[in-house]
Amino acid sequence: MQPQIFDTAPLPAGDRFGLWLEMLARTPTLMRIRTEHADNFLARAEFLDLGAMQLIRHRYRPLDGVRTRKLIQRSDADCYLLAVTLNGVGVADQDGQRGVCPPGDITFYDCARPQELSHYADEDDRAASIVALIPYDALPLPHRRLTPLFASRMSGREGIGALLADYLIRITSHPEQYHAVDAERLGGVGLDLVTTLLGRHLVSEEAVPTEVRRRALLAQVQAYVRQHLGDAMLDPRTIADAHHISVRSLHRLFEVEETTIAAYIRDERLARCRRDLADPALGDRSIQLIAGRWGFRDKAHFSRAFRAAQAETPQAYRTRHLEQARIVNSAASEVNPARTD
Known part of the structure; x- marks a missing residue:
């Protein structure tokens, strides 16, 4: 897969910020931007289409942004936005809630509601993040149930959050390693991980469909196996215990994939x-x-x-x-x- 890239570096310094704003106006994230670097705004955005989910890997000078109701009316706003902070500190405000996200943390909000954001980095450094744009109907969770999560801070350093963050980083870091025909499937795996992460932060995970939970658990198990391939003692019992499930449940998980856990370990090795x-x-x-x-x-x-x-x-x-x-x-x-x- 080849991403679409927008990079201000080749442009004259005085044109960079204006053209960045023009690019932003063509996305569902249209905002009013303020920055101390408007006279020389170095920024790069890499767009990757995964079917129901679009990924954007950003790197830009520190900025503040405000999304008002008027700006919302000018853009296609029927979608959610999930962001993983890669560098700097991101701050998101929506519906009276605030999430302060250092590198590795995740925030989530509704593009159809007013919001404010700031993204800072150390002097002479650029802020960086990965953004996932997700249409409402692509996420199998009741819209009203998600309100408490808007502008919340979720860890991307442990559990399902770490798996999701690592997944998005891997895909956007080396998109050339994947085939265009795999885009829909890669997007589906990403949506399952997002859905499961949000479900974990709701009062009850029952809002997450059973099949989505199964696929997310499978992705967690597969990631665990890949991380422990060098351990000769890796076996179904160890893997099941690490994920708080029975060995029988582990075997059923792979039966649906028409393989076995032993075959998966062997093939990866x-x-x-x-x-x-x-x-x-x-x-x-x-x-x-x-x-x-x-x-x-x-x-x-x-x-x-x-x-x-x-x-x-x-x-x-x-x-x-x-x-x-x-x-x-x-x-x-x-x-x-x-x-x-």
Whole structure:
């Protein structure tokens, strides 16, 4: 996927702020902006369309913003906004509530209601955030139930909040790693995580549909597995205990995905091993050491699992990919020989 990028850096300093305001006027986040850097407003916005959810990764000079009822009438405002602070401190006010969000925290508000915001950063630094724009009908939660959460502060450093923040950061940091055909599915996973996070902060999680809770739990379990692949003791009991569910419930979670938890762990470990075996920078590292790094402590078991998945031995796989890398690097050197003068 390729994001649409708006960057004021290539523009004349005197034009930057005005053109930033023109860009902002074409989004549902139209605001009246004040900043001490209007004479040289360095800012960048990267827009990524994930179907029902649009992501915008912002980086800009410190500013204050006000969204009035008149400005709301001039924009398509039937949506929510969820923001993850990446750098600086964000402050959001809406309906008499205020959320002060340092890096890693999350806030949420309704674009159809007046609001105020400020985003500050250290001197000579730029504020940064990721914004998710979510249409009302894309979020399966009663609108009236969400009012207590507007302009609230939610942690993005633990639990489901951390999983959501990490998910948004990963996608917006490397959108080129994903295919355009995956956009709708990626947006759906993001919406499930947002819905579950908001549900956790409501009085009752029963407002969150059962299927949404299941998919969010699956995403949490998968993230946990990826973080602990190097632990040879990783097993269904450990994973179930970490998520306060029974082993039976864990197995049912993966049955719906037409796989098993054991197969998921194995496939993720093999994927990491393939990556390392094909990496020229790790060419002097033994195959057994690479396998052990990702939880395969038994050499024979690793070889059998690898051959079953790849139809070749780990050594053959490594030799083939390292030779391909050598040929590519050699060709690149011939095209762009190093200068010796």
